[in-house]
Amino acid sequence: MSGRRNGPAIRTRTPGELRRSRRPRAHSCWDHLYAAPLWPLHGANLGTLARTCDAVGACLALPRHSWVPEALARGNTLRKPPCVHWTGDPLGWLTRQRARGARIVGVELAEEAVRLADLPAAREPTVMVLGHEQHGIPPEALDLLDECVEIPMIGTGASLNVAVAGSLGLYKLAGLL
Numbered sequence: 001m002s003g004r005r006n007g008p009a010i011r012t013r014t015p016g017e018l019r020r021s022r023r024p025r026a027h028s029c030w031d032h033l034y035a036a037p038l039w040p041l042h043g044a045n046l047g048t049l050a051r052t053c054d055a056v057g058a059c060l061a062l063p064r065h066s067w068v069p070e071a072l073a074r075g076n077t078l079r080k081p082p083c084v085h086w087t088g089d090p091l092g093w094l095t096r097q098r099a100r101g102a103r104i105v106g107v108e109l110a111e112e113a114v115r116l117a118d119l120p121a122a123r124e125p126t127v128m129v130l131g132h133e134q135h136g137i138p139p140e141a142l143d144l145l146d147e148c149v150e151i152p153m154i155g156t157g158a159s160l161n162v163a164v165a166g167s168l169g170l171y172k173l174a175g176l177l
């Protein structure tokens, strides 16, 4: 007996079909959903997050460090990169987002966090804050969060890669999961 199951034959979509099903241009700034890795350490994670931002229609908020634009360009394989908001003052930027009424959601391993499955999709302007690859979200920024979400883990590792954690959070907030 062969191990083949009886089911629909699966045909992967061709590059042409995928291209035709996508937007012709990068989405404009909807001012609705932001991924904010404001304390990055590894440039490669920024490229991965840029691709997820493009996929879900989110903007990317980044600190204006000298190395970040080049790291983003190197890690970003998109022909049309997503909308990037630059800030020289991450805490000030977050404070201003709060003041204008945006919901500030931290993605972090924290006692008070809700589980990813319980995180509702963003119905209002929302900033998703990500932590430093070694030190997490700094304490001064934790004070600015409206809520925190943790992605459950059952393995041996202490945490996920920040771009993986951020991508899962973005998909949930965008309502695409």
Ligand SMILES: C[S@@+](CC[C@H](N)C(=O)[O-])C[C@H]1O[C@@H](n2cnc3c(N)ncnc32)[C@H](O)[C@@H]1O
Binding pocket: 107, 108, 109, 129, 130, 131, 132, 133, 134, 135, 136, 137, 149, 150, 151, 152, 153, 158, 159, 160, 161, 162, 163, 165, 166
């Ligand atoms: C590698 S982790 C940092 C871990 C750091 N050693 C700490 O103790 O905070 C980098 C970032 O990824 C995100 N992250 C990683 N795993 C996560 C998880 N399971 N749930 C929520 N956020 C996570 C958080 O934003 C975190 O600050």
